Amino acid sequence: MDSKFLRGTFFLTAASLISKILGFIYIIPFTALVGTQGYVLYKYAYGPYTILLSISTIGLPLAVSKFVSKYNEIGNYRVGLTVLRYGMYLMVISGIISFTALYLSAPFLAGILIDPNDQTGNSIEDVQFVIRLVSFALLIIPAISIFRGYFQGSQSMGPSALSTVIEQVVRIVxxxxxxxxxxxxxxxxxxxxVGIATFAAFIGGVAGFIVLLFVFFKRRELIKKQRDMSPNNEDIKVISIFKELIGYAIPFVITGLAIPIYQNIDTFTINKLFQSIGYKLDEAETINSVIGLAQILVMVPVSLATAFGLSLIPGITSDFTSGRMLQVRSKISKTMQILLFFTLPAAMGLGILGEPIYIMVFGLENSHVIGGLILQWYSLAAVFFALFTVTAAIMQGINEHKKLIIGIIFGICLKIVLNFILVPYLKEAGPILATYFGFIVSILYNIFIIKKTLQFKLSPLLQSLKEVFLLVLAMSIAVWCVAFLTELWLPEVVSLYYRALVTSIISISVGLLVYLGVGYRLNLIKKLLSNKG
Structure with missing residues (x-):
């Protein structure tokens, strides 16, 4: 069983990683096709869609997975099928409600984003059109999520993994x-x-759903046999099932919504804020678009870092439940070390090489000067996003759900207020600094609760991070020197794009060699990735 579980978990993790990599790569040719004006239009549609998708699924896929796993373990396969059937009904209904809400609210949302008196950028009709097209995906994606939760709870990760990759590939194509x-x-x-691109979410969803249906019907005889031969087939009332599921799931929804909410605050306030200080709509939309593109680059190291860091969270939850506080504190320290080991160098690299990396990825046509500047400002978000994600997961692991939600609300409120205060004075840096301050408040609040609940001491953790900080400093100096010397060495006749490409590749390669090479020599990598807490 352990071998099967580990193999399944590997498939699911690999599928998620492949999906994220594809989700990053396609943005490059897509922005080359539609430019910053087209990308910001795409962003207008996907922002509210992401929020409504999370709300419509109300965290049930993860809850269903755990619920099915729990009852299968005690030999009650009937309950798993009951949850799948009624969960599917619930997701279909919530999907229809979410679709209707997003479709009908498109004119209202477009009115928030676009000033009808300024004709220099996208029009209200354009925004309405793309929001309405993306809303169709809400009819299918919630139902898919329940199916995936059922298969994962049955320790069958292959169908979820395959459908995730197929959905993403079909969507991107x-x-x-x-x-x-x-x-x-x-x-x-x-x-x-852009309308076709947003409708792709529905097409990808249909493809993913077909894969799951095919697998389910292929296995239906085995599933019926398991149900009929179960040693404990006691029925549980549907109301009791959903009361337990929803009570468990809601905190996961709010936590998962935090980063999308921050991103949507920028999407929905930037245009009006910058127009209020004299910018035209097309100029404000360029900034809006570029911040969205910078977020995509920043989320790459965040995804990788949190994948490693969050792998320790189940162990933290198990140890906390069993009262093994020493192991809990040790695993939290290890999680933080791994997190900063991956995100700090990435953040520093993006900060130093902001413009060449932006040009290399998105080209010269997509506002590269302001793009490079915004990417440099935004680079540290990699650290804050990852720290928030992991501290929030730890808070959930130690059953501090309500306090976690309070910290998130504080941070979001501060972000909204600071957007309005900072933009008139700091221009493009305003929304970015507002994001930093909002996340810092939530992170510090989480750390305070973790420290208080577990008697967790920060000084040993900071001592253990000294080597990581020194290693990042050495890497940063090496990257800056190599980038500076490469720029001097390249002849003037080399085009700006190829200068950026060569500078980025050489500097990143040297940075990786220094960081991983010195880290290996100091046994730091071995210590961090060892199984010892």
Whole structure:
């Protein structure tokens, strides 16, 4: 069973990683096709869609997974199928409600984003159009999430993994092919190209759902046999099931919504804030778009770091439940060390190489000067996003759900207020610093609660991080020197794009060699990734 579970977990993790990598890579050709104006239109649609998707699924997939696993373990396979059936009904209903809400609210949302008196950027009609097209995905994605939760709870990770990859591949192919055909073959508008791209979420969802249905019907005889031969087939009232599920799931929803909410605050306030200080709509939309592109780059190291860090969380939860506080504190220290080992160098690298990396990834056409500047400002968000994600997971592991929600609300309120205060004075840096302050408040609050609840001491953790800080400093100096010397060495005739490409590749390669090489020599990597707490 352990071998099967580990193999399944590997498939699921690999699928998630492949999906995230594909989700990052496709943005490069997509922005080349539609530019910053097209990308910001795409962002307008996906922002509220992400929020409503999280609300419509109310965290049930994870809860269903744990619930099914729990009852399968005691030999009651009937309950798992009951949860799947009624969960599917619930997700269909919530999907229809969410679709209707997003479709009908499109004019209202577009009115918040766009000033109808300024014709320099996207129009209200454009924004309405793309929001309404992406809303169709809410009819299918919630139902998929319940199916995945059921399979994962049954220790069958393959169907979830396969459907995740298929959904993402189909979505990306539809986005890129649809946008290309719309612009270059049918010579249609940018708005129609972006509309096709947003509708791709529905097409990808259908593909993923077909995969799950196929697997389920292929296994239905085995599933019925398991149910009929279960040693403990006691029925549980549906109301009791959902009361337990929803009570467990809601804190996960709020935590998962934190980063999308921060991103949506920027999406929905930046245009009006910058127009209020004299910017035209197209200029404000450029900043809005570039901040979204910087967020995508920053989330790459965050995803990798939290994947490693969060792997220790189940152990923290288990130890806390069993009262093994020494092991809990040890695993929290290890989690924080791993997190900073991965995110700090990435953040420093993005900060030093902001402009060349932005040009290398998104090209010269996509506002590279302001893009490089914003990426440099935004680079430290990698550390804050990862720290928030992991401290929030620890708070959930030690059953401090209510306090976690309070910390999130404090941070979000501060972010909204600071956006309005800082933008008039700090321009492009304003929303970024507001994000930092909001997350810092939530992170410090989480750490305070963790420290108080577990008698966790910070000084040993900070001592253990000294080597990581020194290693990051050495890497940063090496990267800065190499970038500076490469710029001097390259002849003037080399184009700006190829200068950025060469500078980025050489500097990143040297940075990796220094960081991993010195870290290996100091046995730091071995210590961090060992199984010892």
């Amino acid at each position: 539809f986005i890129l092919a649809g946008a290309y055909v719309t612009i270059h073959i049918f010579n249609s508008s940018l708005t129609n190209a």
